[in-house]
Amino acid sequence: MKNKLFDFKNKRRVFRVVLAHITALLSVxxxxxxxxxxxxxxxxxxxxxxxxxLFLVLAVLSLISSIVTIVCLWVNPDRIKKRKNISQPxxxxxxx
Amino acid sequence: xxxxxxxxxVAFLDLALxxxxxxxxxxxxxxxxxxxxxxxxxxxDPFAHTDVTRAPATETPTAAPTGTPLPPNVTPTPTPEPTPEPTPEPxxxxxxxxxxxxxDGEAIWEGNTYRSQNVCVELTEHDxxxxxxxxxxxxxxxxxxxxxxxxxxxxxxxxGKRVLDLAKDNGAIVATSGDYFLHRSRGVVIRNGVLYRExxxxxxxxxxxxxxxTMETYLKGKFNLNDILARSPYQAWSFGPRLLENGLPxxxxxxxxxxxxxxxxxxxxxxxxxCLVVVDGRQxxxxxxxEMADLSMLMYELGCTEAYNLDGGSTSVMVYxxxxxxxxxxxxxxxxxxxxxxxxxxxxxxDNEE
Numbered sequence: 001m002k003n004k005l006f007d008f009k010n011k012r013r014v015f016r017v018v019l020a021h022i023t024a025l026l027s028v029x030x031x032x033x034x035x036x037x038x039x040x041x042x043x044x045x046x047x048x049x050x051x052x053x054l055f056l057v058l059a060v061l062s063l064i065s066s067i068v069t070i071v072c073l074w075v076n077p078d079r080i081k082k083r084k085n086i087s088q089p090x091x092x093x094x095x096x
Numbered sequence: 097x098x099x100x101x102x103x104x105x106v107a108f109l110d111l112a113l114x115x116x117x118x119x120x121x122x123x124x125x126x127x128x129x130x131x132x133x134x135x136x137x138x139x140x141d142p143f144a145h146t147d148v149t150r151a152p153a154t155e156t157p158t159a160a161p162t163g164t165p166l167p168p169n170v171t172p173t174p175t176p177e178p179t180p181e182p183t184p185e186p187x188x189x190x191x192x193x194x195x196x197x198x199x200d201g202e203a204i205w206e207g208n209t210y211r212s213q214n215v216c217v218e219l220t221e222h223d224x225x226x227x228x229x230x231x232x233x234x235x236x237x238x239x240x241x242x243x244x245x246x247x248x249x250x251x252x253x254x255x256g257k258r259v260l261d262l263a264k265d266n267g268a269i270v271a272t273s274g275d276y277f278l279h280r281s282r283g284v285v286i287r288n289g290v291l292y293r294e295x296x297x298x299x300x301x302x303x304x305x306x307x308x309x310t311m312e313t314y315l316k317g318k319f320n321l322n323d324i325l326a327r328s329p330y331q332a333w334s335f336g337p338r339l340l341e342n343g344l345p346x347x348x349x350x351x352x353x354x355x356x357x358x359x360x361x362x363x364x365x366x367x368x369x370x371c372l373v374v375v376d377g378r379q380x381x382x383x384x385x386x387e388m389a390d391l392s393m394l395m396y397e398l399g400c401t402e403a404y405n406l407d408g409g410s411t412s413v414m415v416y417x418x419x420x421x422x423x424x425x426x427x428x429x430x431x432x433x434x435x436x437x438x439x440x441x442x443x444x445x446x447d448n449e450e
Contacts, residue, residue, distance in 0.1 A: 044279075
């Protein structure tokens with residue numbers, strides 16, 4: 001656990017963590033603009049060209065994040081099962 | 097414990113990054129110096145339809161030749177008294193009315209009043225209390241004989257200019273902020289007779305000043321741009337909302353910003369007679385601004401028959417005689433790269449243009 005949070009050597013993990021954080025940040029930004037736009041739509045927080053770029057980036061990142069998640073769940077169900085079995089007490093494989 | 101600290105650290109980093117991204121967005125969205133990227137859609141002759149009436153060419157009566165001896169049986173007819181030289185009819189938007197507002201040619205600054213042959217601006221400051229809050233506002237009462245005295249300017253080449261800079265650069269007597277169209281992508285834009293943008297904003301009323309000096313406001317979705325263009329518009333602003341309906345104050349508006357705010361508005365009495373109003377706000381103890389309904393009532397009490405709200409908040413400022421007279425909130429001098437509505441001496445025309 002010590003190295004997992006800031007484990008920068010595992011590139012695949014870093015990619016997934018960064019992707020998740022950026023997607024979350026852009027989502028919060030979108031929610032913020034949506035709320036501001038309800039109060040003052042003249043500022044065009046939801047309709048400006050820059051906002052449209054933001055939404056596009058958010059959509060692309062969300063899509064990548066979704067694909068990564070789906071692939072992980074699709075490819076590794078056996079591994080996940082194995083891990084669950086390993087963690088069960090009394091399992092012989094725990095001793096190996 | 098250490099793990100919890102790490103989670104807090106990650107959350108803090110996320111929040112810091114979020115704040116940074118929001119600031120970056122705000123900079124690019126509405127703080128960065130802007131240049132107008134739109135193109136001119138049509139360039140009509142700016143003076144083709146200017147309604148400047150001219151004195152009709154009158155024939156002066158020719159005097160009878162003197163010194164010719166008359167026949168003895170003819171009684172001399174009394175010579176007609178010389179008629180005074182016909183004074184040319186006052187020309188321009190106001191016709192002969194409000195002549196006392198103008199001078200014979202000289203330009204005079206008298207405190208809060210400017211008078212010349214073509215322009216008269218009377219500036220007044222007011223302190224009132226609205227719903228137990230102080231409100232300070234400025235009214236520039238404007239009389240012009242030539243529509244080109246009411247112009248709009250915006251930064252075209254170099255960014256980073258405020259209303260004060262543009263007012264100074266263009267010899268403005270009085271100037272206010274406009275509809276801040278540079279930072280928005282929709283809304284019809286006509287400036288000094290040139291159509292720059294025709295993409296309509298679906299939720300905004302518009303205001304059109306025609307070359308004959310009339311000003312009309314239109315509710316969102318209840319106008320045809322082609323009809324407006326056919327009438328030779330001189331200026332069109334897209335912000336709103338419309339503040340008067342048939343000359344009467346309104347209570348419901350096409351806006352989501354109805355609460356107290358600094359305000360800027362343009363009012364219309366008749367061709368050649370307008371007013372610009374700036375209300376300071378967001379400053380406790382000095383001026384808290386006006387709600388939209390109160391602004392509508394103010395324009396009604398000023399006697400306007402049409403009135404239109406322009407961009408308010410930190411955008412709204414008024415400049416008079418090269419000096420910023422209003423107090424924008426947060427101690428600023430208004431936004432950068434805001435378009436301005438200014439009153440100045442009319443554009444001189446060459447013979448060809450006439």
